[in-house]
Amino acid sequence: MTKQILEVDGLKKHFPVGEGWIASMMRAVSGGDQDVVHAVDGVSFDLLEGETIGLAGESGCGKTTTGMSLVRLHEPTDGEIRYRGTPLGEMDDDELAGFRQNAQMIFQDPFESLNPRMTVYDTISEPLRIHDIGNETARVRRALEFAGLQPAEQFFDQYPHELSGGQRQRLAIARVIVLDPDFIVADEPVSMLDVSLRAGVLSLLERMTDEFGLSVVYISHDLSLLRHMCDRIAIMYMGRIVEIGDTDDVIMDPKHPYTRALIDAVPVPDPKADRDRVTLDGEVGNAVDVPDGCRFRDRCPSIIPPEDVDLDQEVYREVATLQRRLEDGTLDADAVWEAAGDTDRSDLASFKRELRAEYLTGSLSGTNEDVVETALQQLAEGDEDGAAGTLAARFTSVCERVDPAVERRADIADDRRVACHLYESDGPTTASRRGEDGVAADD
Numbered sequence: 290m291t292k293q294i295l296e297v298d299g300l301k302k303h304f305p306v307g308e309g310w311i312a313s314m315m316r317a318v319s320g321g322d323q324d325v326v327h328a329v330d331g332v333s334f335d336l337l338e339g340e341t342i343g344l345a346g347e348s349g350c351g352k353t354t355t356g357m358s359l360v361r362l363h364e365p366t367d368g369e370i371r372y373r374g375t376p377l378g379e380m381d382d383d384e385l386a387g388f389r390q391n392a393q394m395i396f397q398d399p400f401e402s403l404n405p406r407m408t409v410y411d412t413i414s415e416p417l418r419i420h421d422i423g424n425e426t427a428r429v430r431r432a433l434e435f436a437g438l439q440p441a442e443q444f445f446d447q448y449p450h451e452l453s454g455g456q457r458q459r460l461a462i463a464r465v466i467v468l469d470p471d472f473i474v475a476d477e478p479v480s481m482l483d484v485s486l487r488a489g490v491l492s493l494l495e496r497m498t499d500e501f502g503l504s505v506v507y508i509s510h511d512l513s514l515l516r517h518m519c520d521r522i523a524i525m526y527m528g529r530i531v532e533i534g535d536t537d538d539v540i541m542d543p544k545h546p547y548t549r550a551l552i553d554a555v556p557v558p559d560p561k562a563d564r565d566r567v568t569l570d571g572e573v574g575n576a577v578d579v580p581d582g583c584r585f586r587d588r589c590p591s592i593i594p595p596e597d598v599d600l601d602q603e604v605y606r607e608v609a610t611l612q613r614r615l616e617d618g619t620l621d622a623d624a625v626w627e628a629a630g631d632t633d634r635s636d637l638a639s640f641k642r643e644l645r646a647e648y649l650t651g652s653l654s655g656t657n658e659d660v661v662e663t664a665l666q667q668l669a670e671g672d673e674d675g676a677a678g679t680l681a682a683r684f685t686s687v688c689e690r691v692d693p694a695v696e697r698r699a700d701i702a703d704d705r706r707v708a709c710h711l712y713e714s715d716g717p718t719t720a721s722r723r724g725e726d727g728v729a730a731d732d
């Protein structure tokens with residue numbers, strides 16, 4: 290049986306926006322609540338002893354904020370992180386000091402994470418003094434040599450700017466291993482390095498994981514790197530995990546439409562290779578005003594139409610996009626009138642024609658066509674809310690109404706969790722974790 294080092298339950302980290310005095314005054318006048326960015330918004334997973342797990346996703350998906358919260362560089366807004374069974378929020382000073390020694394982070398930019406005024410020796414020995422750990426010189430020498438900076442004495446008096454990029458990242462790694470931690474978070478540990486140096490630093494990280502029996506959370510947008518380094522992988526989108534499971538299962542057979550799109554975006558050696566690629570349209574949604582339902586719904590190539598709406602995916606997405614633009618006020622009716630060349634807005638038919646040309650290129654028939662025509666007529670008459678309501682009554686997807694939980698799915702055989710209505714729920718589960726009662730079976 291393998292023990293859990295970390296259990297993350299419903300972790301949230303929200304950052305206030307508009308903290309300046311003008312924003313405060315505006316809020317005081319308007320009586321409005323402060324807006325927050327939902328950087329991490331309900332993340333749950335566990336980390337086993339000796340396990341490596343990767344957090345992947347586009348920029349801004351919350352993976353770095355999650356990593357920083359794990360080592361307590363961010364105070365969670367909500368949720369709980371337990372280290373060896375004890376909630377971080379309930380630790381006394383001694384326990385917290387022990388946790389800080391055992392939980393370390395390696396940052397993307399080694400130059401930024403090192404003090405330029407400290408020599409290599411002071412950089413490595415400082416955490417030993419902070420944690421009152423003796424045998425200083427021997428430990429510093431061992432850590433440097435393990436990290437490949439040898440003979441160690443030759444580096445003692447050097448400053449970070451005198452080292453190469455690869456040596457600086459090795460120094461950052463030595464500063465971490467000198468404390469003999471339990472687990473580390475490595476945030477894009479090689480992305481700032483020259484390609485020729487990456488393999489060496491990655492193999493150092495692998496050796497460190499094996500020899501020290503470390504648990505590691507790797508954060509990266511590079512799925513090939515994560516595949517090489519990680520036992521499990523969690524794909525994040527807009528502050529949530531949307532898929533988590535064994536790395537090979539997820540990469541070879543992705544289930545969530547977002548995971549599929551991410552994997553399809555990885556370049557292949559032969560671009561002409563026959564591959565059914567999924568491409569992503571649109572931008573990541575608004576992390577301040579998060580949408581109801583599935584957060585991926587506006588970009589999802591597989592959004593689910595209501596049962597009685599029999600439409601091609603492409604056509605359904607066009608109607609759904611029109612509905613969304615009406616609902617969020619981003620449909621520019623003035624521009625449509627202008628394109629129709631009708632300044633006095635009397636020719637409703639040409640407005641509707643223009644709007645169809647812009648938004649609805651697929652073919653509709655029967656009830657679907659009748660409902661769309663009614664909505665376009667309302668829009669031509671200036672009733673945007675009415676048009677949105679008409680479309681919503683017929684076309685609202687389960688993906689817009691119901692927030693899919695990241696959970697086991699009855700129609701996915703392996704031990705992974707997926708947040709998507711395309712798959713059948715396997716009953717309520719509490720978290721995207723495996724095992725129960727603080728213990729998980731060995732793989």
Ligand code: SF4
Binds near residue numbers: 688693
């Ligand atoms: S829940 Fe719906 S919108 Fe979200 S990923 Fe699944 S199919 Fe796409």
